[in-house]
Amino acid sequence: MKKLVALILSVVLLAGCTDSPLVEEPVTSKELLNSDGDGESATLENPSFVWPSCDTEEASPLTQIVDKDMRVFASNCATDRTAPAAALPAVDLASSKIEACMLEENSYERNTYGDYIIGGFPRAVVAGNWPAQIELTMVVVPMDWPDFRGNESPLSQISPAVEFTENFYRVFSRGKVTFNWRIYDEWITAPDESSNYYVSQEEMQDQHGKMRQKAEIYFPTVIEFTDPFVDYSDADLVLYVWPEEQDLFTQYIMWDSGENGVGPFMSDEGLVKQAFTGGRFHFEDGHGGLGPFWAHEMGHAFGLPDLNWTDLDGLRNNGDNLPGPFNGYDLMAGFDATRTMSSWLMFLADWLGPNEIYCLSPEDFTGASFELFPVTNTSDNLKSIMIPINERFQIVVESRRISEFDVASASKTRSREGVIVYLVDSTKGQGEGTQIILAPQGRGLYKYSIGNYWRTDQLDAMFYEGNTIDVAGYRITVNEFQIDRDIVSVQKIGPEETQFGNFVCITEENRDRSRIYEEYCPLESILNG
Numbered sequence: 158m159k160k161l162v163a164l165i166l167s168v169v170l171l172a173g174c175t176d177s178p179l180v181e182e183p184v185t186s187k188e189l190l191n192s193d194g195d196g197e198s199a200t201l202e203n204p205s206f207v208w209p210s211c212d213t214e215e216a217s218p219l220t221q222i223v224d225k226d227m228r229v230f231a232s233n234c235a236t237d238r239t240a241p242a243a244a245l246p247a248v249d250l251a252s253s254k255i256e257a258c259m260l261e262e263n264s265y266e267r268n269t270y271g272d273y274i275i276g277g278f279p280r281a282v283v284a285g286n287w288p289a290q291i292e293l294t295m296v297v298v299p300m301d302w303p304d305f306r307g308n309e310s311p312l313s314q315i316s317p318a319v320e321f322t323e324n325f326y327r328v329f330s331r332g333k334v335t336f337n338w339r340i341y342d343e344w345i346t347a348p349d350e351s352s353n354y355y356v357s358q359e360e361m362q363d364q365h366g367k368m369r370q371k372a373e374i375y376f377p378t379v380i381e382f383t384d385p386f387v388d389y390s391d392a393d394l395v396l397y398v399w400p401e402e403q404d405l406f407t408q409y410i411m412w413d414s415g416e417n418g419v420g421p422f423m424s425d426e427g428l429v430k431q432a433f434t435g436g437r438f439h440f441e442d443g444h445g446g447l448g449p450f451w452a453h454e455m456g457h458a459f460g461l462p463d464l465n466w467t468d469l470d471g472l473r474n475n476g477d478n479l480p481g482p483f484n485g486y487d488l489m490a491g492f493d494a495t496r497t498m499s500s501w502l503m504f505l506a507d508w509l510g511p512n513e514i515y516c517l518s519p520e521d522f523t524g525a526s527f528e529l530f531p532v533t534n535t536s537d538n539l540k541s542i543m544i545p546i547n548e549r550f551q552i553v554v555e556s557r558r559i560s561e562f563d564v565a566s567a568s569k570t571r572s573r574e575g576v577i578v579y580l581v582d583s584t585k586g587q588g589e590g591t592q593i594i595l596a597p598q599g600r601g602l603y604k605y606s607i608g609n610y611w612r613t614d615q616l617d618a619m620f621y622e623g624n625t626i627d628v629a630g631y632r633i634t635v636n637e638f639q640i641d642r643d644i645v646s647v648q649k650i651g652p653e654e655t656q657f658g659n660f661v662c663i664t665e666e667n668r669d670r671s672r673i674y675e676e677y678c679p680l681e682s683i684l685n686g
Contacts (some may be wrong), residue, residue: 186233212238216624218599218676219617228670229613232571232603241622244636245646248525250515250539258504258543260551264586265464273418275461276591277583280507285413285430287393287458289507290333297340300399307344307400314401314447315340321448322455325488325562328533329498331507339392344400345383356406366386372419376411376432380424390426394458396436396451404437410454411681431458439492445564449492456489456498459506464490466668467588477671479602482593484664485615486577488562490592493607495573495613496562500532500541500555501581501592513540517647524648526636529556529576534641542647546629550684551581554633556643557619570605575617576620576635576643578628580662580680586609593680594618596661597626601676616663627655629684655685 176486211217211234219230262277272281276477282288297319319338326334349513354375379397380389389395397409399637411420411432421428439450457463466480485494489502503509515527530538532555558574559565578595585591596618603617620626620640637644662678678684 176195179225186681187593201502207664212236212621214240216597216599219601219603223604224613226670227602227613229604230617232605234619235570235572236575236619236621237597238638241623242625242634242646243635244644245524246526248515248527248590250512252518253511253515254518255511255514255516257512257518258551260545260581260583262583262586264584264589264591266586266589271586274457274462274506274587275460276503276586276589277581278510280505281460283393283460285418285458286460289330289459290344292335292337293338293393294391295394295396296387296389297338297396297398298379298387299341299344300347300379300383300397301344302347302349302354304348305351305400305403306440307361310342311344311398312340313344315342318396318447318451321445321562322451325448325452325496325498326455328535328560328562330506331503331510332570333508339388340663341387345386347379348382348404349403350432351403354405356409361407369419372409372411375409375434376420377422378420378428379434380429383483384425387424388426389424389429392429393431394455395432396447397427397432398447399434399436401440402437406434406436407436408450408530409434412457444492445496449488449496449562452496453488453492456502461489461502461506462587462591464590464592465524465588466590466655466665469668477669479663479668479670481589482668483576483683484663485612486579486594486618487592494564494605495557496564497532497557498622499553499592501543501553501579503532504541504543509540510537512537515539515542517542517544521543521647522647522649524646526644526646527554529554529643529645530641531556531558533560533562538642542645544629544631549583549627551583552578552628552631552633553581554578554645554647556645558641564607571603571617571619572621573619575622575624576637576645577618577661578620578626578633578660580684590664593662593664595626595628595678597624598659598661599676600661601685602670616661618661626660627657627685628660629680630655657685 201667215239218237221231223229223231272283295314301307323336356371412418413421413430421430433454435447435450440446463486464483469478473535481490483490487499488496527542530540532540542554556576580593582591594616596616602613604611604613620635622635624632631652632648634646635643636646660678661676664679666679
């Protein structure tokens with residue numbers, strides 16, 4: 158029988174091992190202070206309350222520039238609620254035809270690299286990927302070096318990461334993904350020095366060249382020296398953990414995806430097919446530790462794409478470019494701010510129930526209102542309105558509330574509770590920006606905090622009560638904000654009714670912040686032309 162380094166702990170035991178909370182206590186709209194700073198709190202139970210000089214009859218554009226070079230504005234108000242229009246008659250939910258919203262992907266990435274990671278339909282579960290419903294055996298292995306020892310128990314990193322990952326997939330898979338954890342609670346020391354594991358930024362950026370070569374050395378090495386102590390049998394995913402302070406590499410990824418992947422590699426018990434290792438990067442700048450990293454990378458094993466532009470990863474982005482068109486609104490777009498999964502990705506992964514999606518049929522729809530519940534609500538109520546536009550685009554409307562996964566401080570300058578509206582672009586795939594957030598007219602990039610760090614790289618895109626947008630022949634209006642839901646009306650409109658220049662987005666055309674900047678959406682001429 159293989160010698161175990163330590164006890165194999167259950168998730169219940171792990172949850173009690175850490176003294177620190179998983180995430181900051183969320184700040185909700187009820188707790189946000191008004192802009193005059195007099196300490197009075199807004200109360201959603203009192204709908205007549207407005208923040209002084211903030212929530213007005215008309216929209217209030219962001220006008221105070223805090224960084225001219227980076228095109229960043231200050232948001233002095235927690236929200237920009239405006240006078241709401243009355244809601245249209247409620248929709249007949251039975252009229253939804255979900256198949257019409259299965260937007261077919263026609264991207265370069267998918268046409269070139271196949272179905273391992275997808276941004277649209279058809280769904281595909283290829284060898285090496287996981288199906289929508291699965292019990293995963295997770296093996297967590299802490300390691301250190303002779304010259305870089307782990308000073309604290311590895312459970313100080315592992316426990317909150319396990320809790321985050323378990324809860325994240327319980328919520329967003331709607332219970333379809335479950336876990337069997339095999340966790341080792343003592344460091345296994347490598348036989349060689351830490352310098353042998355160093356990866357430069359230049360090597361990191363060469364994913365299919367130098368980084369792949371590094372990974373093909375790294376994983377057989379760590380498997381070999383941990384094998385006498387670790388039971389690798391039936392492992393769906395191995396999570397290697399080094400001391401948090403090490404700054405030798407950002408990450409190592411093993412993903413059995415054919416000729417484009419790394420691995421599998423043999424252990425005494427059989428093949429190790431998938432494995433991740435996180436570096437110091439994941440503990441810096443409010444990235445949240447190993448939990449968000451694990452949950453994000455696992456998303457790829459379910460076929461879900463990076464929503465950022467991967468051509469701008471790391472050194473390829475000189476700081477002038479924005480990281481992605483959906484930045485800050487999905488865990489698959491990055492680790493900070495909103496660590497939520499969008500309804501489109503949940504639909505793509507086959508996790509949303511049929512009652513949670515309303516697919517609008519353009520040919521027989523004129524207008525209706527919808528009662529939308531947040532995507533983090535695991536009930537069978539409606540979460541997402543999907544509006545097919547043409548073979549390329551689809552509009553998605555969904556409700557958001559701050560959850561246990563999100564960074565609370567990001568909502569202290571601007572509320573992240575309301576509605577988001579975004580496009581799915583079928584010509585974009587993995588790492589190409591397939592989801593594009595739309596912000597109301599007058600909004601732009603704004604300054605917000607992630608713990609002690611300030612961010613300036615995402616759009617102020619939350620739709621509050623009364624906010625409206627005209628896009629692709631539809632007027633979308635938030636009629637009412639309630640504590641746990643939003644009432645949203647969608648109305649078909651003609652060209653003569655359409656308000657042009659009424660939304661903002663970021664695409665490859667305007668992602669470079671060093672250019673002269675105007676608040677606009679390069680896609681509007683296509684959508685509203």
